[in-house]
Amino acid sequence: MGKIAFVFAGQGAQYAGMGKELYEASPAARAAFDRAESLRPGTLEMCFSGPAEALSVTANTQPCLFAMDYACAAAAREAGVSPDCAAGFSLGEVAAMAFAGVMDFDEAFRFVVKRAEEMQSCAEKHPGAMGAVLRLTPAQVEDICRAFPDKAFPVNYNCPGQTVVACAVEVYDELAAKVTEARGRMLRLNVSGAFHTPWMGDAAEALKAYLANKPTRVPELPLYANATAQPYGDDAAQLLSTQVCHPVRWQESVERMAEAGVDTFIEVGAGKTLSGLIRKTIPGAAIFNVEKPEDLQKLSEVRA
Secondary structure, three states, rough: OOOOEEEEOOOOOOOOOHHHHHHHHHHHHHHHHHHHHHHHOOOHHHHOOOHHHHHHHHHHHHHHHHHHHHHHHHHHHOOOOOOOOOOEHHHHHHHHEEEEOOOOHHHHHHHHHHHHHHHHHHHOOOOOOEEEEEEEOOOHHHHHOOOOOEEEEEEEEEEOEEEEEEEHHHHHHHHHHHHHHHHOEEOOOOOOOOOOOOHHEEEEEEEEHHHHHOOOOOOOEEOOOOOOOOEOOOOHHHHHHHHHHHEOOOOHHHHHHHOOEEEEEEEEEOHHHHHHHHHHHHHOOEEEEEOOOHHHHOOOHHHH
């Protein structure tokens, strides 16, 4: 058997009710959620009850998803499965770096609250939208975005045949029409801003200043960065601050993990979005997700 990677879910995967069953079944998950609640009262109620509209606001989404991601990873470890490496998609990278020991839980949670506030502020200053472009190559998507200078950007290189773009709200429909003309398809994402674009530059600067005096450590296991698709070194503060205004190189990160010997990917957090992307990138990989108590039982196949 090869190596195991934990991959941490990102923004857009949230839903009202996430984590409730796991909270009731796993002491490790409960401890993570309770710690998040102590740092930000109301987090549990928002995760478990919603409403969905409030949960979709970035300032709420990110702390809630951080708690969900970390709790799911803690439950998987409690069930006897530990990763050889890790990566997280956008917001998920923050939970991954906490799990990998770059920051302790409290510091990482405070950072994610700050991250959410700054990104929400940028999103309000620069109203934007995001859409997943299917059936086109990254080069085709990049060409289409060039037709909208400073208005549209490729931001997530997800898997073969899927690249996410972020754009100004007013050009979304025109951009989608261009995608259709190129024989692609564009699906709007459930997010509240144009993330990983230059419009998040103010957030990056604020996060850089915030992290300047915060202690960070070299990860305890290889942790692949969104911005570089390479493992972290001692550059955590730089990677975490600039990540918000740089594209997510997810496909390349998954390929690098596979090249390093990973053949089992365990998605921790809400939904199965990353599982689908990995399946298209590394056909034949063993893929699991941990989100509910019954998912923990399936991990016996990993331990076998």
